[in-house]
Structure formats: C-alpha cells, structure tokens
Amino acid sequence: MSLEDLKNIPYGKTAIELKNIFLAFGGVKALTDVSFEVKKGEVFAIIGPNGAGKSSMLNVINGFYKPTSGTINFAGTDRGEMEPEFAAKSGIARTFQNIALFKGMSTLDNLMTGRLLKQKQNFLMQALYFGPAEKEEEEHREKVERVIDFLDLQSIRRTPVGSLPYGLQKRVELGRALAMEPEILLLDEPMAGMNVEEKQDMSRFVLTVNNELKTTIVLIEHDMGVVMDISDRIVVLDYGKKIGSGLPNEIRSNKAVIDAYLGVADDE
Amino acid sequence: MLYKETGQYKSTYKSDHAIFPLIQDKIAFSTLMFIAFLIIPFVINSYWEKAILVPFLIFSLAAIGLNILTGYCGQVSLGTGGFMAVGAFSTYKIMTYFPDLNIMIIVLISGLITAAVGILFGLPSLRIKGFYLAVATLASQFFLVWLFNKVPWFYNYSDTGQITVSERLMFGIPVTGATAPPYATYLFCLILVVLLGFAAKNLIRSKMGRSWMAIRDMDIAAEIIGVPPLKTKLSAFAISSFYIGVAGALYFAVFLGAIEVTESFDIMTISFPVLFMIIIGGLGSMLGSFLGAAFIVTLPIGLKFIMVDLVGLSAVTAKHFEITIWGLLMIIFLIVEPHGLARLWSIAKEKLRRWPFPY
Helix, strand or coil: CCHHHHHHCCCCCEEEEEEEEEEEECCEEEEEEEEEEEECCCEEEEECCCCCCHHHHHHHHCCCCCCCEEEEEECCEEECCCCHHHHHHCCEEECCCCCCCCCCCEHHHHHHHCCHHHCCCCHHHHHHCCCHHHHHHHHHHHHHHHHHHHCCCHHHCCCEHHHCCHHHHHHHHHHHHHHCCCCEEEEECCCCCCCHHHHHHHHHHHHHHHHHCCCEEEEECCCHHHHHHHCCEEEEEECCEEEEEECHHHHHCCHHHHHHHHCCCCCC | CCCCCCCCCCCCHHHHCCCCCCHHHHHHHHHHHHHHHHHHHHHCCHHHHHHHHHHHHHHHHHHHHHHHHHHHCCCCCCCHHHHHHHHHHHHHHHHHHCCCCCHHHHHHHHHHHHHHHHHHHHHHHHCCCHHHHHHHHHHHHHHHHHHHHHCHHHHCCCCCCCEECCCCEECCEECCCCCCCHHHHHHHHHHHHHHHHHHHHHHHCCHHHHHHHHHHHCHHHHHHCCCCHHHHHHHHHHHHHHHHHHHHHHHHHHHHCEECHHHHCCHHHHHHHHHHHHHHHCCCCHHHHHHHHHHHHHHHHHHHHHHHHHHCCCHHHHHHHHHHHHHHHHHHHHHHCCCHHHHHHHHHHHHHHHCCCCC
16 A cells, blocks of 8 residues: 555545454553544544543554554555554654654754655765755755745744744644645644643644645544534544544534543432 | 854755855865865874874764764764774775775775674664663674684784784875875875765765654654664664774774784773764764864873973873873763763854854
C-alpha cells in the first residue's frame, strides 16, 4: 500500500477500518474488542474519561503499538504488523499529547523534518549540496513556508522550539504534521492546557485543514464544547471498551456516555 | 554596529539557507581562507607545523567526526582512539600492498574502512543509549587497540610493534615521511579539512542532518514521522567514523610518521581529549569543533609558555600543574558554559550587533 491508496478513496467512503481490536500490556487490558471506521474527509473524534484507551487507539492506528488481536484496514487493504515508518509513508501523521518536538532545533528545522520522507537525494549529493540536492531543499522549504504562513509562525521561524511557550509548541507540532501533507491527521489532545483564545485558533486551524486540504482528522479531545462543535462523528471509549458512537447529537443524549462521564446514580 | 545584519535582505531560500548568510561572515571566512592558503604556507616553519597547525587540523577533523555522532545524533562515543587507530593501520597496510597508490586516495580509503568498522560497533546503539552506549564504545576502544597490538599482521611482523610511514609524493612534493617540507604537510591537511568540513556542514543542513538531530532530540517522534532509527544511527556512526578514520590516517602518515598503537591511540591521549574538544567547543556546532580543537591543542603550549618561560617553574612541575589546570578548566566550562565556546561566540556576536549603542 502506498500514499496513493489513501488518496484515491472517494470522500465519504471508509479510509480506515478497525475490526475487533484487542490490546493488552501483560494483564492490563488497554483495549477490548473495539471496532469503528473513519470515513475519508471527516473530523472524527475519540472521547472518553482518563485511561479509557484513547491514546492507545491512536498508537495502534499509526503502528506504534501492535494490537494483540484484531485487524486494521487502510483503504481496503488489511494491515498486519506494521512499523510507524510504514504508517508515515502511507500518509498518516500525528501529534502527541505531551509535545514531542525536536527541542534543540528551530521551528523551521522542525517543520522541515516533516518533509524527510519526501526528500529523495542520497547522502553524497547532500554532502556536495549542488544541483538537484540544492533544488530539492528549496522545493521543500517552499512547502514548509506555506505551512508557516498558514499557522502564523513567521516570527518564530529561527527560534529553538524548546524556548517557545506551550501554546506555540502545540502549533509547531501541528505544523510538523501538516508539513508531511498527510491524508489522515491524528491529533492527540491538540487543545490540552490552552486558554479559550488558543483553543479557538486551534479549532480554526483544524477546521481549515479539514475543509481546504480535505484532510481526514482523527481527534482526541477532552473539551466537550470543542468536540461537539467541530467533529462530524464521535466514538466513545471507557475502560478500553467502545460504549457509544454516532453523531454529536446522539452522543450528547447517550445514556451510557453520560454514565461514564458523570457516574451512575445509585438506584438502590 | 560592527556586526550589523540590518539591511541584508534575503529574497531567495537559497541565500537564506547559505552557510554564511551574512556578508560579515563571508568576509571573515574569505580572509581566513586567504591567510590559510596564501600566507601561512610561505611563512610556516617546522615548529608551527608540528606543534600547532597540523595537530590542530587533524584534531579538527576528529572533532567534526565525533560531533556528528555525539553532538548531532546524540550517541555518546568514547571509541575515538580506536577508530583513529583503524584509520592509521588501514593506511599502513594499504601503503604496504599498493606502493604506487596516491596518498590522498589511501587516506580516503582508510576513512571508508573505518566507516565500515564504525557501522559494526554502532550496531548496539539501537538497543542501548547514553552511559550504556558510552561503555559499549569504550569496549571498542580497548578491543581495537588490543587487536592492533596482538595481531602481528597489522604491523607487518616488525619486532618493535611500531608502524612507520614511507615517503609519498603529491605533485612531486613529499607529504609523508621525514623529508616532507612543513608547507606540504600543512597544505595537504588543510585541503582535506576544508573539503571535508564543507561536506559535513552540507550534510548537517540537509535531510541527513535533520534526521540525526530528530533522533537526538526525540527518537520516538522521529520514528513516527518516518525516520528509521537504525539506519539513521548507523549512518551517523559511518560518517562520523569516516572523519575520525581520515584524522587517524593523517595523524599517523603526515603528523607522527611512526607510531606504537598502545601509546599513540590511548584513551587518555585521543578519546577523552577529542570528547573534551567537542564539549568545550560546543556540542552540535561545526564552529565548535574547530574552536575546541584549537583550544585543546594550544592550551598546553600556552600554559608551558606562561609557567616555564615567564614564571620560571621547572618543566616537570609545570607538567603537573598543566594537568591540574586542565581538569579545573573542564569543570569550570561545564558549569559556566555547558554549550561551549561556540555559544560564547554567538553571545559575542549578539553584543557586537548593538555595540557601541546598547539600548
């Protein structure tokens, strides 16, 4: 499977399908029999209380965790064991709950790492740095500059990301994922720890990416207001099990979901 | 004032991504190259060659090599001495088997052989990190030195275990052996350092350098964006070892002429000093590799000049003091400026930008 496969799926058809995923670390069952599908071009949210297995789910999708059993299907092809590199090559990018930027590098270099898979020149050409190698660098720089413009990162282009404030780091991390020009973008709590303005900015970025670039977005988020506003469909996990799925309105009134979040009233 | 970047606009990505983006840096570098290529060769004497310039150039190469591995890719290595020995003995063996081969080619092939050995000893880096990797590379240091000492084939079964270089010409002028004139050995090293220095800088500012730094800063995230950890780490080991191997070849063939492996490539004479060079110079900085090498090469000479010639201590006492001062400087550096001389230089540039009108 290649990037083309995910690209060629018509919008609204299934891009990723997860069937009966089980994931256990020793005796701890992180995911139990979870199945859902993500359609091309939608904003898909995974929600649930702490420890529900949301991040594990993303890790399974991009190959960082290998599920104990169950199948992952990208664009109609079953994926068995796969490495994260493979997921990256198939057009899946992600951000992390705890920022995972390259702290010693500048914003620009961090974004340029998003282009690594697309740079083809061998190391001898890179060492000589002339002709095709130089041209390639400039082409990718141009792509990265577009992301910088889009996310308003111009002023911090040369700043080492380790010294940036938290909200900006989150934005740079989104930028690095966008620089990969992914078909599917996995966002792990992109708005955690942000204030209202930053959340609004981030929501705007996510929606623009979804609308203009037609990127499919899989989102984990705790802010229910944001989730209900921007997502097309939602799946709810609790203790590693799927307890509900559907449109935002259906989830809002789902009894099991309300119980998971607010606790069950004692009927006795 | 002196170091003003105002008004220097970049209108292409090419000029923005240049090695020396500012005109002041370009002028400084061209001046330096002019002096290095067109003035020093005419005034160099044997003392400057043997004591300062040639060791500085050779250790700069070794420092660049180690900086690629440790500073840019984050893999600590204490095996520099062992890898330099590989370069030296490869040169010696190639010289024996191919008497007519050009010395430049011999040196580069020795680098390639060292790169292969480096890949081999880099394999554990996939599983272990930090101190544990340092210990694994330390093992390579002791193993390689032991190997060259134990297997007589490496030193052509000579009785002393020494290897000695024979005379080799470049354009009719000897660059190795006892008869080589100072300007020839100096220029030979200088050309290699300039060429390989630019190659290293180019690697660092393109795809490969960014992959290394990604692995250094956060290997998990690097893997997720599609940087293969094993391949990237091994490429750092290979290229780093290539530089260190070339440095070892020059150290033997051009600088010392005759070596005995346990003495010349000991951990205390090579591995630690080169590590100090990149720490004092600046981890992850090309400029730092050169500054560190210059510092470590000239420090003993400077100290000896002050203590013996100015103060009048005996040479032996001065030697003891030298070691103490060395250790002291190391500690002071690590506490006061852990980012090394390169950071001090960038702070100085920042100051020069505003001087003499700070606001």
